[in-house]
Amino acid sequence: MPIAAAKTQGASSPNQPAERSDWRFAREAAYSWIGILITLAVAATIEFPLCRLIVARVHASSWRLAVEDVVLVVILGLFLYGQLIFQLCRLGYYKRMMAHRAAERREIEAIYDSARPAALTIVVPSYREHPRLVHQTLMSAALAEYPGRRVVLLIDDPLNPADSQAANDLAAMRHLPQKIEATMHLQKVKYDAELAAFERRVLDGAVDHAAEFARLGGLYREAANWLEAQAAGYEVQDYTDALFVERILREPARAHRERGQQLAARGREPATAAPRSEPMREYRRLASLFSARLSSFERKRFVNLSHVANKSMNLNGYFALIGRHFRVAMRADGAHLEECEAASAQLDVPDADYVLSLDADSLIMSDYALRLSAILREPGNRRIGIIQSPHRAIPGSPRLLQRVAGSQSSVSRMTSQGSTYFGASFWVGSNALFRREALEEICEVVQERGFAIKKYARDRTLVEDAESTIDFLAHGWEVYNYPDPLAYSATPPDFGSLIIQRLRWAGGGLLNVGKLLRYLRAAPERSTRIPEAIVRFHYLASTAINVGMLVLPVIAIGESNSSVGFLLSAAAYYILYARDLVACEYGWLDLPRVYALNLLLIPVSLEGLLNVLRQAWTGRKPAFRRTPKVFERTPAPARYILMPLVLLVLAMATAGADYLSGSWPFAIVGLVNAALLSYALAGLVGLREGLADIAAGLGIRAVWPRAATTNDRGASAADPAATPV
Numbered sequence: 001m002p003i004a005a006a007k008t009q010g011a012s013s014p015n016q017p018a019e020r021s022d023w024r025f026a027r028e029a030a031y032s033w034i035g036i037l038i039t040l041a042v043a044a045t046i047e048f049p050l051c052r053l054i055v056a057r058v059h060a061s062s063w064r065l066a067v068e069d070v071v072l073v074v075i076l077g078l079f080l081y082g083q084l085i086f087q088l089c090r091l092g093y094y095k096r097m098m099a100h101r102a103a104e105r106r107e108i109e110a111i112y113d114s115a116r117p118a119a120l121t122i123v124v125p126s127y128r129e130h131p132r133l134v135h136q137t138l139m140s141a142a143l144a145e146y147p148g149r150r151v152v153l154l155i156d157d158p159l160n161p162a163d164s165q166a167a168n169d170l171a172a173m174r175h176l177p178q179k180i181e182a183t184m185h186l187q188k189v190k191y192d193a194e195l196a197a198f199e200r201r202v203l204d205g206a207v208d209h210a211a212e213f214a215r216l217g218g219l220y221r222e223a224a225n226w227l228e229a230q231a232a233g234y235e236v237q238d239y240t241d242a243l244f245v246e247r248i249l250r251e252p253a254r255a256h257r258e259r260g261q262q263l264a265a266r267g268r269e270p271a272t273a274a275p276r277s278e279p280m281r282e283y284r285r286l287a288s289l290f291s292a293r294l295s296s297f298e299r300k301r302f303v304n305l306s307h308v309a310n311k312s313m314n315l316n317g318y319f320a321l322i323g324r325h326f327r328v329a330m331r332a333d334g335a336h337l338e339e340c341e342a343a344s345a346q347l348d349v350p351d352a353d354y355v356l357s358l359d360a361d362s363l364i365m366s367d368y369a370l371r372l373s374a375i376l377r378e379p380g381n382r383r384i385g386i387i388q389s390p391h392r393a394i395p396g397s398p399r400l401l402q403r404v405a406g407s408q409s410s411v412s413r414m415t416s417q418g419s420t421y422f423g424a425s426f427w428v429g430s431n432a433l434f435r436r437e438a439l440e441e442i443c444e445v446v447q448e449r450g451f452a453i454k455k456y457a458r459d460r461t462l463v464e465d466a467e468s469t470i471d472f473l474a475h476g477w478e479v480y481n482y483p484d485p486l487a488y489s490a491t492p493p494d495f496g497s498l499i500i501q502r503l504r505w506a507g508g509g510l511l512n513v514g515k516l517l518r519y520l521r522a523a524p525e526r527s528t529r530i531p532e533a534i535v536r537f538h539y540l541a542s543t544a545i546n547v548g549m550l551v552l553p554v555i556a557i558g559e560s561n562s563s564v565g566f567l568l569s570a571a572a573y574y575i576l577y578a579r580d581l582v583a584c585e586y587g588w589l590d591l592p593r594v595y596a597l598n599l600l601l602i603p604v605s606l607e608g609l610l611n612v613l614r615q616a617w618t619g620r621k622p623a624f625r626r627t628p629k630v631f632e633r634t635p636a637p638a639r640y641i642l643m644p645l646v647l648l649v650l651a652m653a654t655a656g657a658d659y660l661s662g663s664w665p666f667a668i669v670g671l672v673n674a675a676l677l678s679y680a681l682a683g684l685v686g687l688r689e690g691l692a693d694i695a696a697g698l699g700i701r702a703v704w705p706r707a708a709t710t711n712d713r714g715a716s717a718a719d720p721a722a723t724p725v
Helices: 003-007 018-059 063-099 105-113 131-142 164-204 209-232 239-268 277-289 311-319 368-377 400-421 436-442 464-474 495-505 510-522 526-554 560-583 590-600 602-618 639-660 664-697
Strands: 120-126 150-155 293-297 324-331 334-339 347-349 354-358 362-364 384-388 431-435 444-448 451-455 478-481 487-489
Touching: 018 063, 018 560, 063 400, 063 526, 063 560, 105 277, 105 368, 120 131, 120 311, 120 368, 131 150, 131 164, 131 239, 131 354, 131 362, 150 164, 150 311, 164 209, 164 277, 164 293, 209 239, 209 277, 239 362, 311 451, 311 464, 354 362, 354 368, 354 436, 368 384, 368 431, 384 436, 384 464, 400 478, 400 495, 400 526, 400 560, 400 590, 400 664, 431 436, 436 464, 464 478, 464 510, 495 602, 495 664, 510 526, 510 602, 526 602, 560 590, 560 664, 590 602, 590 639, 590 664, 602 639, 639 664
Parallel strands: 120 150, 120 354, 150 293, 384 478
Antiparallel strands: 324 334, 324 347, 354 431, 362 487, 384 431, 444 451
């Protein structure tokens, strides 16, 4: 049984009537079935005859031709497999959306009825981020509805940067939590006092429900006024600021104002009566709106914590401290944290039932924690260890490359949602809510510089979320994607920063295939896990599948019917992809742009695959490289401009050869690839920027004005290897 059917009942689009949305979801599910049937039919008509041909060539000792056909079978098989998984996940997504009904506010707000709700800590791992971006992330976390939440900024910057700008940024980062908490302090004090006053009235038996509802209406109006004042005073400099002001400040303000009007209207009704718990819930909710406690933590201050330079160990460093008390002991090699009794502690890390990890360039909606924690509390969901809302790309960027990469991310969100239908979700690192019990169960202790270090999120590869997912699964925990998107995340703004991100994404999935197979082999009811295994394997092996695009332009299918069949399958895939782009509020014209970007990123996928093979052979993991979060352009290494140029020439030459040999369908493919690669280099990278990066890579001094080649902290970013870790 698909996991989605057991866990949720999901939502129609908030902008459309349920009946119309359900009809649209059913129609798109039917289109997915058509795509699946086409792909299977094409696979049968191409792959099976080719396999028979290989056998015949082997019997005839035509080894060279047999090897060529084997390569062809593998490459085409990978493409068809990738198309099939996309269509299956698309089908799963729309089936989930047909079944999903979002819980009503009164259901998710039941947590305010408890005097001791489960404790939540929100952690924001950060490394040399721009303070403005982190401020927005921390504000979204601080304003996320949940009683008694704590927000901790995990600063991983070098402790004593030599660069003056980096030092100023670090000082600003350290001050951010206190600055935000101070901004909300007066609101917190006011609503705490209102709750305490109501509790006294309850004890005195002096509760007048009509008066309470009228008072609550005014308090919600004041909360709305405060948020609107924050929005009015925020300087909007770009599209990210605009989204922050609208979704994090103005949208909750409108909701509070509307709720206040409804409560005030109830207060004016004659003989107003309500259960005592109803106004208590409202007062508790108001008191929690501005009650977040914010702080920061720097693991590098302490010698006996992990200093490994990656996000996983930054998270692990704090996870290991939760619920414990420490004093700082100064020794010859520096400061150490020593566990102690609460009475003598210098550092108290409060306990937490749930931990929400949020990247420093992401935003969560105000109901994120309420909705996801409500699902974790349902009796049937006891073994969900991670729940997340796959993010949307922040819309509205003026940069074409950023918009195209964002459209990829948005469609990928739909695929992730569909994987949950088959019980094949993976933790995606930008945001996730963890059950603390699950974290402790997968914890392992390793040695680093002679110290015992607790490790929760794994860092054996560059994709900690994929590897950690399998560890959760192996311990009997499930990973679940909530159907409605409740988060946004930034997309790299230029080709140089996108390379760093995608190279990291490509660097490790395949290394986890063995771990996945061990989990599947040990799991009960193995036969029922075949759909899960097929979808999970594709997630881990997608880099190898992408690399197949490198070979496609230089091969051709001998029979014209087979060529047409393959193109028919590709057409079905891209039509469905384009429909999903439109569903994500992009356009049909974004489809060729996405295809062009995929061609442009072939060298990145290839290098990622080579890094995986190198790590498998040598056991040495590539350096973890964080995606630059800066406002100036990050230059791209010259090889990532030169290799697409080589592919461009190769595609044109292959198109001519295919035309002369009579394989006109693949001649058309070659010409289309050449045209789109040209567009990608000119429109997505930029001619001036590309030439400047080639010149820099070759050590040639450019005679034309160059775009900035340093980030705003002054560190050279000419090659991913030079990016600080």
